[in-house]
Amino acid sequence: MPDFSPSRDPLVSELEQALGRDAVAASPEHLAAYECDGLALYKERPRVVILPRSTGETARAVRILNRAHVPIVPRGAGTGLSGGATPVKGGALVSLARMRRVLEVDTVDRLAHVELGLVNADLSAHTARWKLTYAPDPSSQTACTLGGNVAENSGGPHCFKHGATTLHVLGLTVVLSSGEVVSIGGPEPDPQGYDLRTLFVGSEGTLGIATEAWLRLVPKPEVVETYLAPFSSMDAACRAVSAVVAAGILPAALEMIDDRTIAAVEASIFAAGYPRDAAAVLLVELDGSRAEVRRDGTRIQEICKNHGALRFESATDEEQRKRLWKGRKGAFGAMGRIAPDLYVMDCVVPRTRLPQALAAISEIADRLGVKCANVFHAGDGNLHPNMSYDGRNAEEVRRVLQAGEEICRACVDLGGTLSGEHGIGIEKNDFLPMVFRPAELSAFQQVRRAFDPDGLMNPCKSLPSSMCGEIAAAARAPK
C-alpha cells in the first residue's frame, strides 16, 4: 500500500501548487470527514480532497488527476443516500463546497445561472424577492447541493406536480475527466444536438463534474393550501391517493407518513401535531389560482372522507403550514430516536401498487426482525422504507441489508424500479440486473465511455461489481 501521507504524496504537492494550499485537504483528520456520504454502511478514506473555487480550477485539478490516472469522485454536501460520493480506493474527492455563487437570475425568463456547490434551499431563498422559486425540494434541501441534485436527479415532495430535477435543468457546464470544459445545453429550452442533459442528470458523478447550471425557476403560486388527512388504515390512505389522481386533480404534493414515523416525529423537535392515533396521515398541498385551489380542495376533502379519513384539516395559517412540512421533512432525522443508525431506502412502484408494496415491505421486515417505518411520496409511488438499526451489531446489519434487497425485488416484481430519487451508487449496483439485462448495462457502459474514455469518473458506481472488478469489491466491503 503506497504511503499517501500529505508530506510524501507528490500528487498533493502538485495540486497545492496549482490551486493553493487552501484548496487541497490531505491530513488524516480532514480526510476522515469525507469517508462516506449519508449511506454510512460503507466507508473509504480518499487519497486527497480538492476544493476548487471555479470551473477553471476544477478543470486544472482534473487534468492533474487524469495525468496521474487517479479516480475522481465528485462531491456536493455528502447527503446522498446511495454511496455515490463515497470515495473509491486511492481516489480523489472533488468537492464543490466552495462554489456557491448565484451567477445570474433572469427574472423575465425565469432562469437562474448558478454554481453547483450552491445549497438547494439557498437558491429559492435568493429568488424569493422576485416571487420565483426552484421547484425540486428534496427533504435535505437545507444541506444538499444543486450539483448533488443534478447528479442524482433528485426529487422532493413538490416534484409530484413539477417533476424531478431533470425537468428543471436547461444547461450545464461540465468538466470531463480529461479536464476539458464543455457546455451541455444552455439557457434555451432545447439543445441543438443530442439532448445530453438527459444523460448527465442522474448520472451520479460518472460522466463528469458539473460546475455550473442554467436552472428553470417557477413563479410562486397565487395561493397555497396544505391539508392533513389522518386515516385508520394505510391501505385506505393509499386508495384515497389513487382516487385523488384518478379524479384528475394534480396536487403540488401528496405525501404519506405511517404510524411509526408519526410516533418518532411527534416525540422529536420536528413535532408537527400529527395525530398519534392514526395509522397513516396524508399531507396534501394544492397550489395555483384561488379558484383552482378552492375547487380542488373541496373535491379532495370529499374523496378522503369517502375513503375513510378520520378528519380533513386545513393549515390555518402559514406557521401551521410550515410546521406540518417540518414534520415531514424532518422525519428521517426524527427516526434517530429509534436506534443509533438509519438506513433510508428508496424504491418506486406504480402508484396503484402502493398497498401491495407496503404489504410486502411489512412482511419482509417482520420476517427478518427489522424495525421499519415508512414515509413516502405517495403521488409518485416513491417509497422510503426506513430501517433503524445499530451498526455495531453485524448480524442486525446483515438482516437490514437482506431486507433492502428483498424490498427492491418486491418493488421490481410489482412493476416498479430500484430507485425513485436516491440513485444506485454502491448501495444497489448489484441489484441492477433485477431491472436491466446485460445489453442495457453495456449500453450504459458505452455512454460512460463516450464521456469518460479513461474510466476515471466515479468508477464502479452504478454498475454491477461484476462489470468493474476489484475497485467495486473494495468500495462495497462494509467497514
Added chain:
Amino acid sequence: MVEPKSLQFDDGAIAAIRAVLTARGTLALRADRRAIHVATHAEEAIRDLLALASEHHISIRSRSGPLDRRWPFRSDGEQEPLADDERTIYIDLRPWDGVVEHAVDDFVVRVRAGTAVAKLQERLALHRQWLPMDPPLAGELTIGEAVSRNEFGPYRTLHGGIREHLIGARFVPMGGGVTLKTGGMVVKAATGFDLHRLQVGALETLAIGVEFTFRLKPLPDGTRTLDRTFPSRAEAFSCAMALRERPMAPAALFVAEAPQRLPRVVVRYEGPDEAVAEAAEGAARALGMTPTASDATAHWIDAAREEWLRRTGGEKRCAVRITCRPSQIEKMTHEAARMLDSLGAQPSCFAHPGVAFADLWCSAEPDDPREWLQRLRTQMAASGGGTARMRWPLDLLSAPQGHLDRRLKEVADPQSLLNPGTVGP
C-alpha cells in the same frame, strides 16, 4: 413486390434479408438495385434487419410518420431518385402500431411507435385522459416520429415538451439484434441512464424507437380560447409576453405570421370553469383579446394543422426552428425572418413565446443549406444568443459541443449506418 434477390446487394446480404423477411412475415414493398423498402409490423424484423445491416454494412433509414424528408417513396408507390449510392434498407414503422397497455388509474400508457398521435388521443379521451401535446398533423404523425423529431404544438407552453411526458421506451440499437428498455411504468425513476429521453429529437440516429411509455394527464374541465390581430409583429409579441405574466398561466400561446396577413396572437386557458372564465375575462379586458368562434379541441388542432400545412407546402422550401431566452424571441424571430427573406420569398412564422420557440419557413431554398444555417447561427449569436436547427431541406442535428455528440454516435453506431447524413457539424 420485388424479391430481394433482384437487388444488387451481395449474395450473403440478399440471403440474410430474405430469411428475415420470410421468418418475420414482413413484406418488402419496393426494391431496386440499391434500396429495399420494408413495412413492418414485427419488432423482431427490425431487430434482425439492424443486426444484418451491421454485419453487411448496409445503411438503414427508418421512418414512422409523414414528416421525414429522407424518404424517397411517395404515397403513389413511385420512388424519388436516391441521393446517395449506399445500399439502403428503408424501414417503415407505421404498421407497428397500437396501444400495448393503458394503466388507466396510474395515468400511464405504453404505445407502439407507429401509432398516430390522434388515434392515441382518441383512445385516451374515452377515459378523459390525454398525452398533453398537440403537434401538427396529429392524424398522420406517429408517436415514433413525434419523439424522434421532438414535435410539439402550442400546448408546450403549459405542459412542456414530449421529453417531459416520456417515462420509458424500448428501442433497437444497431448491431446487437436486441431491443433495449429503459424507464418503465413508474412516473419517477433514478435507475440507470435515461436513454429513452435521449431519443427525443435524436432523429433515430442512435437507435430505432419501437415503443414508448408516457405519463398522462386528465383532460381539462374547461377551456377558453381568445385571439387578436395586431398591426405589427412587435405589438403582437408584446401582447404575448404580457399574457405570459398574467396570474393564470396560459395553457397555449402562439403568434402566427404569414405573408399578406396581420400577426395574430392566440391564447388558450384551461382548468376549472370558473378559473378559466376569470382568466379569459382578464385577458379580454387588459389586452383586448376576443373569444374565438369555436373552442372545441378539434378546432384548435385544425388551426395548428393548417399552420403546419402552410409551412411545409410547396416544392421548394426552407424551414428552421429557433430557440432562445423567452425575452429574446421577438428579436430572434426577426433575425431569422430577415435571413429567410433574403432567399427571395416572404417567410411565415409560428412562434411560441411562452417557451421561446419559433418555427419559420419560406418557399425558397438556400443553395448551400449548411452554410446558410451557419450564417443564421452566427447572426443570432451576434444579436444576443439562441440556437437554430434546420428542418428543411436538411434535417440536421448539430451542436456546439459536437464532439460529445459524435462520440456518442460513434459508440452507438460505429459504422454510421443508421439514418446517415443527419449528425452534422
